[in-house]
Amino acid sequence: MQAKKNKNTAVILGVAFVWFTTHFGGGFASGAQIYSYFVKYGIACLILPVLAMVYNGIFFAYSLRFARKHEVYDYRSYNNAFYGRFAPVFSNLFEVLYICVMCVAPAVAFATGGATLSTLTGLPYLLCTFLIGIFIFVVAVFGTDLVRKVASILSICIIAGLLIVYIPNIVSGMDGISKAAESMRSAELPLGSAVYSAFLYGTFQLSNIAVFVQHARSFEKPSDAGKSMGVGIVVNALMMVMVALGLMSVYTDPGMADASVPTLFMVQNGVGASFMTPLISLLIILGAVSTAVNMVAAMVKRICKEQREPAGTSQKPKIGKKEIAAALICCIVDFGIAQFGLLTLIQKAYSLIAYLAIPVILIPYIVHMIATRMDTKSPGEKTTVHRSEDDYEKASKGQVDAAVKVVRQKTVADGVYDTGMPAKKALYTGHIGDGKIYGKARKTARRAGERICGYESRSNQRRKDGFS
Incomplete structure (x- = not known):
């Protein structure tokens, strides 16, 4: 020690x-x-x-x-x-x-x-x-x-x-x-x-x-x-x-x-x-x-x-x-x-x-x-999820790994910088807009998370509530 x-x-x-x-x-x-x-x-x-x-x-x-x-x-x-x-x-x-x-x-x-x-x-x-x-x-x-x-x-x-x-x-x-x-x-x-x-x-x-x-x-x-x-x-x-x-x-x-x-x-x-x-x-x-x-x-x-x-x-x-x-x-x-x-x-x-x-x-x-309040939150959290981080911790390892695989495949296909663990963290917490995943890969991460982990982004929730 x-x-x-x-x-x-x-x-x-x-x-x-x-x-x-x-x-x-x-x-x-x-x-x-x-x-x-x-x-x-x-x-x-x-x-x-x-x-x-x-x-x-x-x-x-x-x-x-x-x-x-x-x-x-x-x-x-x-x-x-x-x-x-x-x-x-x-x-x-x-x-x-x-x-x-x-x-x-x-x-x-x-x-x-x-x-x-x-x-x-x-x-x-x-x-x-x-x-x-x-x-x-x-x-x-x-x-x-x-x-x-x-x-x-x-x-x-x-x-x-x-x-x-x-x-x-x-x-x-x-x-x-x-x-x-x-x-x-x-x-x-x-x-x-x-x-x-x-x-x-x-x-x-x-x-x-x-x-x-x-x-x-x-x-x-x-x-x-x-x-x-x-x-x-x-x-x-x-x-x-x-x-x-x-x-x-x-x-x-x-x-x-x-x-x-x-x-x-x-x-x-x-x-x-x-x-x-x-x-x-x-x-x-x-x-x-x-x-x-x-x-x-x-x-x-x-x-x-x-x-x-x-x-x-x-x-x-x-x-x-x-x-x-x-x-x-x-x-x-x-x-x-x-x-x-x-x-x-x-x-x-x-x-x-x-x-x-x-x-x-x-x-x-x-x-x-x-x-970012001295880098304590993601800038412009437009895709922040409504469920808590604990909910994502309960998601099965297979669900998360499958989502990460989708993100990585899409990231490589688009020629976008792959960040590995940050992508996994983004799927867990829903903080997709943290500057770690860019462009189409960010959208893919959100969709993969919604489909496999079962969460909804704020933008989708607003759309369902009748907002643009």
């Missing part, structure tokens, strides 16, 4: 850590995100990161809970189930949003690595991003497996490096933080702009739902999603506030406004610069490379259909000319996007993703939360 409880706790913490490592990559380690969306908007930068993470945590918990409850663990199937009858529109819009993220995120990684290398060496930014691009291309083609194996270790190293760098600079820079707070108050920066900026930051992070839903499978029960994201809120918010405090220590320095890598600027003007500058620079570049390699590899996989290996073979998939060409095209596109500059990409491109996420994720999710 205790071992099971410990395992469940480990899973809850593990999924929270997935959010943590997804959020804190090379781009975050540069400090550009926190400076652009929070610090430059005033003293509210110490509170708004917490609110942004609470905002994210609510939506992430809702999506993970939905995925675990309905057993949909890849983002396409998840979107089809979540959006229900609107899936043909919103699932495809989500694909467009996801492709935008897959283009911008590697470009930010290119820019992060290039800006850091340029600051360290004094070489032109164009040349530095080109060198970073060559390195990313080579690793993406030949070393993806290695990067995946060390990705978690790299993330932990980045986190440890941030703690090593920021805590001493915060302690030694308390005077600078006090001056920054006074300067922010006297400037009377508008709170509305700060709140809107934090809203955009939280909204573009919502696109990570596509990454998270696969991890819902590991939860013992759907309610574990809320516990996991609660831990994630605390950890992410604390790290963001820590970075904001560190950047405030050099906020009043005239060079801070033009710094392309704020964390590096803070280290160069703080304590232990000789030791911490190469340390944080290396971690930022490694984090950027690992992020870009994973993104480029994912895009290559989407472009080049994977060939299925015969059963029993354990050979590694061969890298062909098509894969190399796809990786090269992705790197060239990302290199071109990176020339807009790190701060421009973070301020403009991330904001664009946020605007795209509003109609695709934010509004539909709010509507879904309201319509």
Whole structure:
């Protein structure tokens, strides 16, 4: 019993850590995100990161809970189930949003690595991003497996490096933080702009739902999603506030406004610069490379259909000319996007993703939360039965299995996604309109249930009563 409880706790913490490592990559380690969306908007930068993470945590918990409850663990199937009858529109819009993220995120990684290398060496930014691009291309083609194996270790190293760098600079820079707070108050920066900026930051992070839903499978029960994201809120918010405090220590320095890598600027003007500058620079570049390699590899996989290996073979998939060409095209596109500059990409491109996420994720999710009462009832229960669930539990196993067989046969014949157990559950409870069975298969399920299990839908009952 205790071992099971410990395992469940480990899973809850593990999924929270997935959010943590997804959020804190090379781009975050540069400090550009926190400076652009929070610090430059005033003293509210110490509170708004917490609110942004609470905002994210609510939506992430809702999506993970939905995925675990309905057993949909890849983002396409998840979107089809979540959006229900609107899936043909919103699932495809989500694909467009996801492709935008897959283009911008590697470009930010290119820019992060290039800006850091340029600051360290004094070489032109164009040349530095080109060198970073060559390195990313080579690793993406030949070393993806290695990067995946060390990705978690790299993330932990980045986190440890941030703690090593920021805590001493915060302690030694308390005077600078006090001056920054006074300067922010006297400037009377508008709170509305700060709140809107934090809203955009939280909204573009919502696109990570596509990454998270696969991890819902590991939860013992759907309610574990809320516990996991609660831990994630605390950890992410604390790290963001820590970075904001560190950047405030050099906020009043005239060079801070033009710094392309704020964390590096803070280290160069703080304590232990000789030791911490190469340390944080290396971690930022490694984090950027690992992020870009994973993104480029994912895009290559989407472009080049994977060939299925015969059963029993354990050979590694061969890298062909098509894969190399796809990786090269992705790197060239990302290199071109990176020339807009790190701060421009973070301020403009991330904001664009946020605007795209509003109609695709934010509004539909709010509507879904309201319509389903936080996923406690099926949306638009037009075919809800009048008999209780206990009545269906009394139905013979043969009756239910026969109905499920009819539904499955019709589902396969129509080329509609077959959900197996949810179909059986739908026949038991009569909740056919829960987004699990689509189109003609839904009607077939209702008719099969009425014929074999002996229940009547509300629509049929209304028809008998003389209503249209």
